[in-house]
Every structure is written in structure tokens, then in C-alpha cells.
Amino acid sequence: MRHWRGPFDRQGYHHGNLKEALIEAAQRFIAERGLGGFTLADAAKLVGVTPAALYRHFRGREALVAEVAFRGFDELAKRLGKALQSDGTPLERFTRMGEAYLAFAEQEPGFYAAMFSAKPHEAENEGCAPWGKGAPDKTSTSSPRSNSAFDYLVEALSKTFPEGFQGVDTRFIAIEVWALSHGIATLDAAGQLPKGSGLPDKYELLRAGVLALVHGALKGKAASASR
Amino acid sequence: MRHWRGPFDRQGYHHGNLKEALIEAAQRFIAERGLGGFTLADAAKLVGVTPAALYRHFRGREALVAEVAFRGFDELAKRLGKALQSDGTPLERFTRMGEAYLAFAEQEPGFYAAMFSAKPHEAENEGCAPWGKGAPDKTSTSSPRSNSAFDYLVEALSKTFPEGFQGVDTRFIAIEVWALSHGIATLDAAGQLPKGSGLPDKYELLRAGVLALVHGALKGKAASASR
């Protein structure tokens, strides 16, 4: 085993860490040019390798992108888990998770795009989505970490609000929180979130929104009845 | 002027309505294959025309997609405006707007993808985003209808909750509502929203979430203070 010198270094005929280097390069290019603009040739060039070398480690382009997405879910789960185990009150930790989510989407747009870009035809990708197929009987799938980001969110909600949500499924609240986070993150990434001019930034937007969502569920179901 | 026979018909040498037909074809293919999978050749073929004919009506691919996005914002504004002027109480109309938004995203995925797909490099597209640059001094831009979807939302909030939001800018609430709607719509489009198994559908998800967001702002700022 040769000494590790960074993802894009190369010493001899054998790269030594090509798979990891390709994943990192893909992540970088997806961040810069979007998922559609990412190219195997670019990634291979950056890494200092022939495009054909890629096929020693991946079935093809799609498999590389899928691996990037998987790593993304993994990294996101790691960050959410870290926030969940940080200091402070449960509410503070919960708030920190929201910040961690937005920071992840902002700092790792390559990951984020690979994870959430719609795949029109084959939406049957199992194991990668943050939540399972919605079946309570299938809470843990084969892939170890793919669902855990969502699991962390559910866990955080349970710990932060141990009194529950008036009988409402905690996963329901979790989905709402996730959807709001995702909406803010993607609108921000697309440059469609207004900035300046007295309006709060996205972190404040998420914080206030999440608290409203949670308290709305806590305070009762008057809303539901008034339809 | 020849008789109009549908977007993809063709009678002679001249198409008669090529521009509209190309926009419709683009919308259809973006819906089916995603923005990246959409091709000028496909659109031209469907319409029954040589790819080169497109350049009589558009500067290029990008301009065609931009036109689709513009039409999308227009159609969305139309639907939101219709819901805003429908029967019932203000709250009912407001709820109907949310339903109209999700229905639009579901029924017109071509429009939606063209409107909101992130353009990594040139995020400086002005006039197309539903909200302006966030400058209150620039409430109405040159393009007549591009901002009106967001304007309808702000208007609906003002009418539905005339007492205001404890001094919070109504646009702030509007952005939160929009972000939640967008998050639900995109997660649903990506097949990452759980279905069945007792969890409510996306319409219920949005309804409950929006009411929580609004009431969270109405009920006070205890949340803000407890940071």
C-alpha cells in the first residue's frame, strides 16, 4: 500500500486511491456545474487518469453518481447526529440540527444535488431516500446509514418534545420539518431566496418556521377542525 | 392566417404556429425526461419540423427553456389568482391556493422543472423568479406577470389575516409558506415523500403545515425569545 498523498495526486502507474478520488472529483464537478453538467471525462482528467480507468471501480456514470449520493446521505446523517449529541437543551440541539442541515446543503452542493435531483423515470431507488417507503414494518433496510438522517430527525423530535404531538405521528412532523428545510435549501441554491432589505436570512427562516410547525402541532388541532 | 388545428399538426410548408408548438413540445419533454434530458431535436421532430426551424423563433435552446419557465410562472400565477378569487371564507381560499400550488407542480412538471431547476452559474436571472431581488423599492419589475404568483400569496395572507402577524413582515410568512410548498412539491416529484401506511398525503401535509406556520406567527414570538 502506498502512502496517501491527497485525492488528486498521482505517483506512478497505479493511482492508489482512484475510487475515492473519483468520488471526490464527481462531487466537486456536480457542485460546480450541476448534475447534468457533470462529465466522466472531466472527473478522470482532474484525477489524472484515463476515462476508461473509471470502469475498474464503477459500472458507469450512474453508479458513480449513486455513490456520491450515498456518501452524501452518510455525511448528512453524520452531521445531524453530531448536532443531536451536542451540548445544551434539547431545543437548542434541535435548532442546531436545522442549522446543520442548511449548512450541509450550502457547503456540499455536489452531495445535495446528487441526493435530491429528481430521477424522472426510475424513482424506485430504494435505500437512498432519507425515509423508507413509509412502511412501519420496514424501519431498517439493508443499507446501514441511508435512512438514519431521517431517523435522527425523528429521534430529535421525540427527545425535544417528549410529551408528543397530541397523538399526531412524530414522523408526520418530521416530514414537515424536512420539507421546509429542503424547500429553503433548494430555493436558496437556485438563488430564488430574497436577501437583504430587512428580511431575515435562511437560518432564521428555518428556525422560526420549524418552531412554528412544532408548536402548531403541540397547540392542538383547531386548524384541522376549521377546514 | 391558416386555421389552427392543434400544436403538433402540420399542413404545408409553413407550420402556422411553430413557436407555440415548440414551447408545448419542450414542456412535454421536460416533464418526461427532465430538463437535462430535453432535446431540441426531439421537440422539432414531435412538431414535425427540422431542428433548424427553431432558430426562426428562438435564439437557442436556452431561450426556449426560458420561455417555458416564463409561461410556467404565468400559468402558476393564473391558478393562484383564480383560487384567491374563488368562493368561501378567506381561509378557505387561502387553503385552496396551497392545493392549487401542489396540483400545478404535479400536473405540470415540465413547467415546474423549467421554473425551479437550479442554474448554477447564471443565477442572475432577473424577472423570472417569483420574488424580486427582495428590494421593497422595486416591487414591480418590467415583466408584467413574473412576480405576481408571489404577490398573490402575499395578498392572500393579508386578506386572510388582516390583523397582521405581530409586526412580522407578511413577506416573511409568505416565503416560509412558499418554501414549505416547494419542498413538499419537489420531494414528491422525486418520489421521496412517503405514501400510504397511515401518513397523510401531500395536500394534508401542506394544509397542516401552512396553518401551523401562520398560527405560529400569529400566536407570538415566544419562540424567538427562547433561543
Place this chain on the structure above:
DNA sequence: TGTACATCAGTGAACGCGCGTTCACTGATGTAC
């Protein structure tokens, strides 16, 4: 310690393809007289 060998990561050339765009052209249209 030295040599033969199996393994397999990476090469380099080539492939078929389909893309967006250009250009000189052609032929339908409708208007001026």
C-alpha cells in the same frame, strides 16, 4: 535473497452516437400595382 508468475489497475485508441448550431437555399404567402 532472488526469481517466476498471477493479478489486476490503468492505458490508449477507437466506436457510435446525438447533440446544438450554421448556412445557403427554397417555396409558400400575401401585398402592390
Place this chain on the structure above:
DNA sequence: TGTACATCAGTGAACGCGCGTTCACTGATGTAC
């Protein structure tokens, strides 16, 4: 009513390009003896 003509929408062939992928190969590696 008929003819000449300007207009311009659409043609068809071609372009340069870069993509993902394949294939027989080569050369570095490390293990068995």
C-alpha cells in the same frame, strides 16, 4: 382579376464537438517458491 415581387418560415445537409463506453493491451505490484 391577374401578375410580379418582397418577405420570411422552414429545409436539408453539414459542422465540430464531446459524450459514455468497449477492448485488447501493458506494466506495476506483491506473493509463492
